[in-house]
Amino acid sequence: MALTIGDLAKALQAESWGDETRVVTGAAEPGATTANQIALAMAPKYAAGLRKGDMAILAQGMDPAEYGLSSAIFATRPRLLMAGLTSAFDPGPEIEPGIHPTAIIHDSATIGKGAAIGPYVVIGSDVRIGANARIAEHVSIGKGTVIGDDVLILPGVRISHGVKAGDRWIVQSGAVIGSDGFSFVTAEESGVEEIRRTLGHRDSAGKQHWTRIHSLGGVEIGDDVEIGAGSTVDRGTIRATRIGSGTKLDNLVHIGHNVVVGQDCLLCGQVGIAGSSRLGDRVVLAGQCGVSDNIEIGDDVIAGGSTKIYTRVPAGRVVLGNPAVKMETQLEIQKATRRLPRMAEKLSQLQESVTKLLEKG
Amino acid sequence: MALTIGDLAKALQAESWGDETRVVTGAAEPGATTANQIALAMAPKYAAGLRKGDMAILAQGMDPAEYGLSSAIFATRPRLLMAGLTSAFDPGPEIEPGIHPTAIIHDSATIGKGAAIGPYVVIGSDVRIGANARIAEHVSIGKGTVIGDDVLILPGVRISHGVKAGDRWIVQSGAVIGSDGFSFVTAEESGVEEIRRTLGHRDSAGKQHWTRIHSLGGVEIGDDVEIGAGSTVDRGTIRATRIGSGTKLDNLVHIGHNVVVGQDCLLCGQVGIAGSSRLGDRVVLAGQCGVSDNIEIGDDVIAGGSTKIYTRVPAGRVVLGNPAVKMETQLEIQKATRRLPRMAEKLSQLQESVTKLLEKG
């Protein structure tokens, strides 16, 4: 993409300074820019690398003349401006317009206008895909799946049968949508059922053979959802597994069967949600968090890295730790835990003193 | 699938009530059923959504007449009945019978009767696959691999060379069976070897270049095994990595080289087993559990969510926590930990009191 500084400022809804006619073709860190790239110096500490005659994005209040710039754009909320800027210059993956001759699309499938479908894609019967889909090579989409407009599905994504997804869906390579749920039952009470009932005590151990509960429910995905590389979303048992509009999943996230994830959630790398749990809206789970099965997590809950959630979390709570407790409680526990060996020592000494006092007494 | 209530009851080995001739084509939650679906109300609390004239599955002791049902089937063990019911109505993935013309199958490979092999499948030399295999699009199977009867291999699965698997194997999309083990060695003692010897102390740090130990062993998988989406099973170094009959792996599970997993185990989402560890039969590891390398885990061990196992676990034990301890011990530790900040405070106060007493004394 090539834009003038003036066009770019307009696209970013930001103010510009200096020569508005210069052409920008990309962005780089200060000192690493080539001919037509704009330098990103959105705080004074990043200004050191700026060179005379550069174009740059500056924080509000920085003086372009001081750095000898030719042109500048001012950022009020830098990360928000980054969203606009990177969007303007992202060439995206290479998917030729039209349907590649090696794509195998069932006669009963309908593909919307403006689709770009890459080599070796396989699309099953009764699939419906909206307008302007970009579907890269080696993707497979199963029978009866319905997908909205303006989606981007990257190489090698697996979407099974009976999935429903909204508009502007982005799916990164290696993701699997609609795998079968992990749901098995034994003829008699299993060891797991026994210890849930007895809280850890086992009377019986021995033969248990697992019979499969099949997954008849599909997966329902709202608008503006993104699924990260290698993430897996299992289909529901009877009703669908659901992911709300605006929710983003990072890489290698695991969503179990029957799970309901609300709107505008962020589930970071390697998060796992076990079967039938329900997350509210705007929930943020940092990397490697885990949620047990059949747990309810309220709206606006935030969990720090590696938090493990085994019980209900009320709306708005910020949690941390394994098992999850309020973040402030966890920070206190961590402080006390670090002192624990010293505490044990103190306790022994105290015990000796008290024993002596008691003997004297 | 379409069955009468009578047929379905017979298939589920359950008793029926009312009109046995009605046709059932699927199942849904009470209130969400369409024309020919049976409502799942296997406990009184689910009965609220039932509508007059519905077909339903009820718990033993519930009265179909009370809800105005037309037909009912009684469940003695509801989850077990769910297995039969969902199996009866699962259409499964769409894989056309026969071998798709774009499948590339080596001349020396043998494929059993009744196979359905999808588009763009690649099968290497000397591969042998049993009867009635269903292999979906984009699967690859490496040289010399031998697979039993009645298997279902979903789109994009990677099975490498030298794998042996039994009958009724199910492999979900994105799984990788037979990747190379993660095994490296340095010319001199590495930092990891040093700290294992010294329990954390390091004299030397500096150059260490890793040389690869190749994986000559394959993977051996029993009968009735299921591998979840995106899971990876590494091949062994000299002998095979092994997974016993009846064992089920959930999504994104990692099985290291030389690992032996026994029969009828359940390894839930994102579990990781490091190289050369051995699990007995009927072991259940909940989501995100981790097992260190070269660890032995006995038969019938159950580990709760996110349990991290660094040392041997005797047969039949129920463990929890990081590091893993007996579940009941962990629950006590968790209770005490939550009180730890208060304990620290109490200890200080006590210390003051004792100091005063000592001064007085």
Place this chain on the structure above:
Amino acid sequence: MALTIGDLAKALQAESWGDETRVVTGAAEPGATTANQIALAMAPKYAAGLRKGDMAILAQGMDPAEYGLSSAIFATRPRLLMAGLTSAFDPGPEIEPGIHPTAIIHDSATIGKGAAIGPYVVIGSDVRIGANARIAEHVSIGKGTVIGDDVLILPGVRISHGVKAGDRWIVQSGAVIGSDGFSFVTAEESGVEEIRRTLGHRDSAGKQHWTRIHSLGGVEIGDDVEIGAGSTVDRGTIRATRIGSGTKLDNLVHIGHNVVVGQDCLLCGQVGIAGSSRLGDRVVLAGQCGVSDNIEIGDDVIAGGSTKIYTRVPAGRVVLGNPAVKMETQLEIQKATRRLPRMAEKLSQLQESVTKLLEKG
């Protein structure tokens, strides 16, 4: 592969004993060898299975005559010898020489001499690949990506556009290199930004809609890197995500956007590194470790299994636990934690005693 004992000893730079002319075609554990396999008995405890007339690899100091062997090779550092031995006998995956007719390679791409490219591979425009590449079936490589000599890319690997990788790169099946970073911003301060500022306190909860920051940076990978099955490496936002020469990633590892991993690191199974963190050289992270975003980890750091790192770790440190502390501190904490319930009891008793003493006093 077939070698004589003499050739094999020379290849392993090791001494041999007995009949040097016998042919070896592979290796197995003692007792499990077939006709031309050499038995691996690199410690006296493994010698029990040796049979008369066997060929074997022995530890220095073991006597081949005692076991009635026909030939032997002596290992000074057994695991290092294993590297040479397994390399000598690894047939590797089956990829036919030359370019398979179904591979779709853009006219503008250049492929080095001696390449073997399998069926259904898709290679984009301006891609450059060095000499002797072995690229298995179903791989896709995006526009403008540049890859060195002697690489091995296994079935179904996804390499996106704008990736640069060095020589001797090995990528296991299911890995994704160059997926988009997980980077989103809200128009106003988000809940996550708020709690980072307030350390857990929230005044506002409610609407937050995520806008995508696109990933313009690519991925840069050094020489001699290996990427495990199902691992994902995100592209950078402006500059590239980087992995240094000699570094090895195990299966299902997640590397976030802008991350820098140094040289000769080992990242074991299911490790996750959040965005913009930097690892030095020779860092070893055991299985399921996690690193928060924007963290610096020095050279030669070693982290034990499931260690969670939220803050800077200085060079050379050995860490363990969640949150990570020095390994020796963590082992003390664990010891004290196991005694915590008893400590709590002791403290109560002590409190009673002191109360009595105070009353008396």
